[in-house]
Amino acid sequence: MDLNRLCVHTITTKPWTLLQALQSYQNAGVGGISIWQNAIENIGFAEARKMLDDHEIEVVSYVRGGFFPADSEAGRSQAIGHNKYMLDEAAALGAPSLVLVCGAHPGQSLQTSRAQIKQGIEAILPHAEDLEIKLSIEPLHPMYADTRSAINTLAQANDMAEYFDSLWVGVAIDVYHLWWDPDLYQQIERCGQHNNMVAYHICDWKSPTNDMLNDRGLMGEGCIPIREISDQILKAGFDGFHEVEIFSEHYWNMDQENFLGLIVEAFNNIYS
């Protein structure tokens, strides 16, 4: 696996500005960048786009839209408006896809949240089509089913993507959220058969995990069979980027240049 297939999410090196990230990723030979909204907050789109154009790095995705469910009509339409705005932002940055962390509301059933997710995607799909930006539904680990996502398995994400049956709706497969699923390989195959594999996120599950959100591990550091999952992904026809998405207080506290070195080393080790 060549380093030009490695993509790093800006949140992974959160302490860095977009410019620092672009320079260091480029120097390290990283091929792609996925941009989180907070990374461009203080820059503005024209400036961010110029920085991106000035570097030999491909923009892979913009992160993260979604969060459609709410317990009021006003809340739901606000979410739809926000997602349309994020699609405009993605277009301004030249990102070909928007990752959807679909959302959930603890005051209502998961079924209700899923219906609202479907309505939300339906409402923003015409805008995504106009801008030619793919919506990638990312199933999240069930430990986040209370507030972050009512889509918790790849089967559910596949169901949703196949319901829309659109070139502009697909799935983001993240090993952190899905490694435990006994149906994972079957569902990866299904995702490939329907041409719904838009993105592939990698990191590792540390054991023990000390924080449910911000203690993800470097590839090879935990218990996820990443190489085996990647082999299934490739077998199913995925030829996109392998995106490193690590939220970690431990690594954010480290010198980020050293951390990036560890990411490249871990990527090479996994695929050697």
Ligand code: ZN
């Ligand atoms: Zn992810």
